[in-house]
Amino acid sequence: MPKVLIIEDDIVIQELISFNLKREGFEVLLAADGLTGLDTARSANPDIIILDLMLPVLDGYEVCKALRSNHRTTRMPIIILSARNEVTDKVIGLELGADDYMIKPFSPKELIARIRARLREHQRISSSIEPKTKLAFGDLEIWPGDYVATLAGKPLTLTVKEFEILEIFLSHPNQIFSREHLLQKVWGYDNAWDTRTVDVHVSNLRQKLQGMGKSITTVRGIGYRFSL
DSSP: OEEEEEEOOOOHHHHHHHHHHHTOOOOEESSSHHHHHHHHHHHHHSSSEEEOOSOSOHHHHHHHHHHSSTTTTSSSSSEEESSSHHHHHHHHHHHTOSEEEEEESSHHHHHHHHHHHHHHHHHHHHHHOOOOOEEEEEEEETTTTTHHHHHHHEEEEOOOOHHHHHHHHSTTTTOOOEEEHHHIIIIOOOOOOOOHHHHHHHHHHHHHTGGGGGGGGEEEEEEEOOOO
């Protein structure tokens, strides 16, 4: 039974999500503030987190940042569910490592569909135990099986999504990938619902790769290519 942690201070929304999840066979944990939610995530090890941004004590951005900075929770799927619908809010949430972003008001059916998609993706990653050969280009090296990346011998701090995009690029140098293709391969969506998500993660990846980031070139009107 998948375990879902809902970090949400609005009791009505808590109950709405909890009711629909339990009806679908999920186990539900609740937290009404960011600090309690963070502690619960660390102690209860949920399969996925539904996270509001405007929380008391510790806001959702800080919760997301803290989860992604700890090796025990860094791969834990996070769906932000917020009334903040500005593009900037969404970009910040994705930059901090959230896997998805939904805007209130929302459809419980859509939320559950996205939860299932994120859990399938997480299961695919977790069950991929076959060792993979190190991929390298210049000073950049990655170990796909361990989600480890280094640049000039120094560790790179990448989110799971950033790492998987980089793995695709290094595995297929000079090949053009559409945003829709990357969205499907990395996020598991069958239909391109928001290619901006891909742009945000590629932009972050470029910055973290420093000078090597220039190797990721934009193909106008299509997507991206990692040029050797």
